[in-house]
Amino acid sequence: MPRYRIDVEYDGSPYSGWQRQAGQHSVQAAIEQAILRFCSQEVVLRGAGRTDAGVHATGQVAHFDLEKNWPAETVRDALNAHLTMAGEKVSILNAGRVTDDFDSRFSARRRHYLYRIINRRPPLALESGRAWHVAKRLDHEAMHMAAQRLIGTHDFTTFRSVQCQSKSPVKTLDRLEVMRSGELIEIRTDARSFLHNQVRSMVGTLKRVGEGAWNADDVTAALEAKDRAACGPVAPACGLYLVGVDYA
Template sequence: MPRYRLDIEYDGSAFSGWQRQAGQASVQESIETAILGFCGEEIRIRGAGRTDAGVHARGQVAHLDLSRDWPADKVQGALNAHLARAGAAVAILAATKVEETFDARFSATARHYLYLILNRRAPATLEKDRVWHVPRPLDPEAMHQAAQELVGHHDFTTFRSVQCQSKSPVKTLDLLDVSRDGDIIAIRASARSFLHNQVRSLVGTLERVGAGAWTPQDVAVALEARDRSACGPVAPPGGLYLVAVDYR
């Protein structure tokens, strides 16, 4: 059976998340419904990351196996046509034939996330549900300094959701970078894999530093506590984007 890689973009605002859930709209179900409409096959696709409700993607990756050897551009075009007909805020950016050993989740070597904070007094209009609006002034340099306390190989229990199903809280955070461009503070995070709610937990804690409520040393202490109650508030989902997934 031919295997295809899908590169996917979506607005997560109207979805319960990536993963199919009974009685709720999901990105996975939207794409699987489009596949059924295209070729009549009921299949399950596997994504590189299970984004939560309200989280967006510019570079999600999934794979699927079809019984017929369709041209890749036909798969892309047909799925986009069915998604558009259904009014789903999902686009297939590319469809590519891959080896049967390719697995969107387990073949990934790195995942890259972007979190956007709109830091101004005026509320979000054009960016509503796509940023976290923080009206009080934030110090991005202090946030970046604190972020470096979190880079590396650590036990991230403090920044892990109690619903996390990962076998271990130990992860290697390769990058956590904070920068500012105008009213937008961008936080970029990269790792081979992340814990449930990890990025949003990190961002919420860094916001406390930017607001002057925490110091970088407070962040280091929270990390070492290995206690969920030591975490800052979890940032809302609308500012988070899965921007890319790396493969060998």
């Protein structure tokens, strides 16, 4: 059976997350329904990352198998047509044939996330639901310096959700950068894989540094505590984006 890879963009606001859940509206289920309407075939769509409710994506990757060898452009355009007709906030950016051993989740070598903070006094209008609004002025340079304490291989229990299903809390963080452009603060992070809520937990902790409540040593102490109670508040889902997945 031909295997297809799709690159997906979505607004996570109306969804329960990527993963299909009984009685919930998910991104996975929306695309599976579009495939069914396109070619009358029920498939199980597999994604590179299981984003939570409200989390967005500009570079999610998924794969599925079809019984017929359709042109990739036909798959992309047909799925987009059915997603649009259904009123879904999902777009298939690209579709292509891949080898049978390609797996969007297990073949992935690195995942890239972006977290957006709008740092200003006035409330958000256009960016509402697309970023975390923080009214108090944040010191992004202090946040960046503190973020470097988390780079490398560590036990990230402190930054791990109690619902996390990963077998080990040990992960290797390749990048964690904090940059400002005007009122926009971007936090970019890369790793082969992340724990459940790890990125949002790290962002919430760095916000404490930015507002002056913590310093870099406090971040190190929180990491070394290996205790969820030592973590800062979990940042809201609306600011998080899965922006890319690398493959060999």
